[in-house]
Amino acid sequence: MPSLPDIMTPNAEELAKQDGGKGGHAPLPDADQDAFFEFLLRMGDNALILGHRNSEWCGHGPQLEEDIAMSNIALDLIGQTALWLGLAAEVEGKGRSADDLAYLRDVWDFRNLLLVERPNGDFGATLMRQFLFDAFHFHLLQALTGSADPRVAEIAAKSLKEVSYHLERSAEQVIALGDGTEESRKRMQAALDDQWSYALEMFLGDATDVTMAASGIAPDPAGLRQAWDDTVLPVLAEATLDVPDSTFAHKGGKQGTHTEHLGYILAEMQFLQRAYPGAEW
Amino acid sequence: MYAQLVKSEGTSREDMSPEEIAFQGRIDRNEKIEPKEWMPEGYRKTLIRQIGQHAHSEIVGQLPEGNWITRAPTLERKQILLAKVQDEAGHGLYLYCAAETLGVSRDELLERLHSGDMKYSSIFNYPTLTWADMGAVGWLVDGAAIMNQVPLQRTSYGPYSRAMIRICKEESFHQRQGYAIMMKMANGTPAQKKMAQDALNRLWYPSLMMFGPSDKDSVHSAQSMAWKIKMNTNDELRQKFVDQTVPQAEYLGLTVPDPDLKWNEEKGGYDFSEPDWDEFYQVLKGNGPCNKERLGARVKAWEDGAWYRDAMVAHAKKKASRRPVAAE
Numbered sequence: 001m002p003s004l005p006d007i008m009t010p011n012a013e014e015l016a017k018q019d020g021g022k023g024g025h026a027p028l029p030d031a032d033q034d035a036f037f038e039f040l041l042r043m044g045d046n047a048l049i050l051g052h053r054n055s056e057w058c059g060h061g062p063q064l065e066e067d068i069a070m071s072n073i074a075l076d077l078i079g080q081t082a083l084w085l086g087l088a089a090e091v092e093g094k095g096r097s098a099d100d101l102a103y104l105r106d107v108w109d110f111r112n113l114l115l116v117e118r119p120n121g122d123f124g125a126t127l128m129r130q131f132l133f134d135a136f137h138f139h140l141l142q143a144l145t146g147s148a149d150p151r152v153a154e155i156a157a158k159s160l161k162e163v164s165y166h167l168e169r170s171a172e173q174v175i176a177l178g179d180g181t182e183e184s185r186k187r188m189q190a191a192l193d194d195q196w197s198y199a200l201e202m203f204l205g206d207a208t209d210v211t212m213a214a215s216g217i218a219p220d221p222a223g224l225r226q227a228w229d230d231t232v233l234p235v236l237a238e239a240t241l242d243v244p245d246s247t248f249a250h251k252g253g254k255q256g257t258h259t260e261h262l263g264y265i266l267a268e269m270q271f272l273q274r275a276y277p278g279a280e281w
Numbered sequence: 282m283y284a285q286l287v288k289s290e291g292t293s294r295e296d297m298s299p300e301e302i303a304f305q306g307r308i309d310r311n312e313k314i315e316p317k318e319w320m321p322e323g324y325r326k327t328l329i330r331q332i333g334q335h336a337h338s339e340i341v342g343q344l345p346e347g348n349w350i351t352r353a354p355t356l357e358r359k360q361i362l363l364a365k366v367q368d369e370a371g372h373g374l375y376l377y378c379a380a381e382t383l384g385v386s387r388d389e390l391l392e393r394l395h396s397g398d399m400k401y402s403s404i405f406n407y408p409t410l411t412w413a414d415m416g417a418v419g420w421l422v423d424g425a426a427i428m429n430q431v432p433l434q435r436t437s438y439g440p441y442s443r444a445m446i447r448i449c450k451e452e453s454f455h456q457r458q459g460y461a462i463m464m465k466m467a468n469g470t471p472a473q474k475k476m477a478q479d480a481l482n483r484l485w486y487p488s489l490m491m492f493g494p495s496d497k498d499s500v501h502s503a504q505s506m507a508w509k510i511k512m513n514t515n516d517e518l519r520q521k522f523v524d525q526t527v528p529q530a531e532y533l534g535l536t537v538p539d540p541d542l543k544w545n546e547e548k549g550g551y552d553f554s555e556p557d558w559d560e561f562y563q564v565l566k567g568n569g570p571c572n573k574e575r576l577g578a579r580v581k582a583w584e585d586g587a588w589y590r591d592a593m594v595a596h597a598k599k600k601a602s603r604r605p606v607a608a609e
């Protein structure tokens with residue numbers, strides 16, 4: 001077993017350099033296929049689980065227009081899931097499909113961030129989570145449009161169009177709700193305080209990220225922090241919200257150690273595939 | 282489903298004012314009535330009730346299918362279902378807008394829904410128990426809605442007619458998607474086939490109820506038909522629906538749960554059993570299997586969202602007051 005760093009690291013590129021061998025510029029993904037598969041699961045699972053959470057609002061939103069908009073975001077994310085998990089299945093090469101990956105893996109095989117599996121809370125908390133994720137998703141996808149793997153670049157370019165709109169919208173809503181009434185500000189501040197430490201998982205790299213960064217497939221997540229701050233902080237300021245000063249980050253989602261909530265999501269989401277194995281729908 | 286139980290408030294011909302006679306003349310010539318034009322108060326009120334109930338049916342109708350979004354069995358099915366339920370919200374939006382042209386706000390209509398003063402289609406008080414219900418609802422419920430709505434594209438009130446034209450396009454999409462699910466299920470494993478038959482068994486009669494009580498018991502039709510707010514009688518539409526649907530069920534290899542169903546050569550249509558009208562009136566009274574859940578979910582969404590809507594209004598006001606006054 002090579003001594004790839006398996007600790008969480010704030011600087012994957014640095015570690016990649018120390019790792020020697022592959023360097024930071026290998027143009028083509030002869031990269032570790034396992035790491036590539038892992039990375040694709042992370043992309044797909046974030047979209048799947050967040051899309052699932054958002055879809056829970058369908059029919060229950062605070063206003064018809066918002067109900068429709070939230071469903072739209074969910075739809076985009078499920079569409080992106082199919083692309084990422086489709087590519088993951090192809091890269092894995094074991095004859096599994098995107099649906100097999102979505103519906104037949106257990107909790108420990110899911111690679112989404114903890115943030116996206118957390119319960120919706122009120123509509124404001126859902127929007128705050130969306131905003132924190134959108135800002136990350138946006139910069140990540142933007143970087144991925146330059147991926148050394150053209151399939152990744154293509155999915156990223158398509159997703160980026162959708163996510164630019166998600167970010168624009170969630171930023172507007174966070175500003176409006178922070179600025180709105182005393183109650184709405186209180187709710188948004190509570191949502192931000194509650195989610196901040198989960199959001200910071202986004203910037204923790206690990207061995208998979210090191211391999212991806214080294215092969216030019218995906219950026220070092222820590223490297224996205226500055227861009228994220230530049231997007232997020234002015235919005236929070238305009239929303240009159242205080243940025244939590246904690247640097248603590250919950251972690252584990254990317255490696256498959258989840259919160260208790262994911263099991264319930266899967267129990268619901270996978271019910272039919274589990275109860276009627278092999279049936280076509 | 283929408284026109285059938287709306288009590289119209291008209292005046293008998295002999296009591297009509299000259300204005301009313303002229304108005305009726307325009308309707309008889311198939312002219313569209315537009316929002317700013319004069320209309321009898323009864324016409325306006327009847328339309329508000331009908332369009333409002335139609336709008337409510339769209340948004341309450343999100344719930345039975347919304348019930349399966351998080352359990353849809355594949356990524357593609359999840360997308361299709363989500364898009365469908367989202368369309369229904371969109372239909373609600375067009376219809377509330379059409380109602381607003383008659384001088385009633387969306388909030389006011391929602392208030393009347395929440396208080397129980399206004400109804401929505403009885404079909405949505407039935408539960409969706411298995412995935413096959415996602416097929417059967419699309420096939421039967423959207424199918425019955427289309428049957429009701431296609432003639433309403435020609436209704437006399439312009440904004441309503443235009444909303445119907447937009448909506449009908451999407452409804453026929455929904456029906457085809459529903460039927461596609463039924464095809465999968467009916468040709469699937471024995472368990473899936475059983476699910477499909479069970480869904481048809483449960484939803485057949487409630488679907489027939491969507492056309493309203495039999496013409497002989499439906500007292501409010503005449504005025505609405507004269508105003509072209511209602512275009513066909515309940516029994517006409519129900520017959521058309523049965524005639525269209527029975528061959529579709531046969532093609533699926535499923536059995537319509539009516540032992541007395543048979544083709545009547547003479548009338549060129551099927552003879553079929555009436556639904557249980559006692560059950561229908563019980564559902565209308567609030568005693569259907571899901572009345573409390575459905576209305577409860579709508580009220581909860583509205584109340585839980587109050588702070589959100591208030592904040593949006595407050596922010597918009599602050600923004601407007603912060604905006605520097607433009608120099609003229």
Ligand SMILES: [Fe+2]
Pocket residue numbers: 339368369372448452
């Ligand atoms: Fe509809």
Ligand SMILES: [Fe+2]
Pocket residue numbers: 369423451452455
């Ligand atoms: Fe529909």
